[in-house]
Amino acid sequence: MMTDLRELEEMAVKLEANARKLPGRDDLLRDIANFRAQLIARLPSEGLKVKQ
Known part of the structure; x- marks a missing residue:
C-alpha cells in the first residue's frame, strides 16, 4: 500500500500535535x-548502602 503525500501530511500534523503534549x-x-x-533519601532507611 502506497501512502500518498496527503496522508503523510496528515500524519505529520498528528505527530506534531502529540509531540506538543x-x-x-x-x-x-x-x-x-x-x-x-x-x-537516595529512602535507601539508608531501607538498610541499603548508598554509593556516591
Whole structure:
C-alpha cells in the first residue's frame, strides 16, 4: 500500500500535535532529579548502602 503525500501530511500534523503534549526536556530532567533524590533519601532507611 502506497501512502500518498496527503496522508503523510496528515500524519505529520498528528505527530506534531502529540509531540506538543509531551513534557519539555527541562521538566523531564527535573522529575528525574526529584525521583533520584527521593530514592537516595529512602535507601539508608531501607538498610541499603548508598554509593556516591
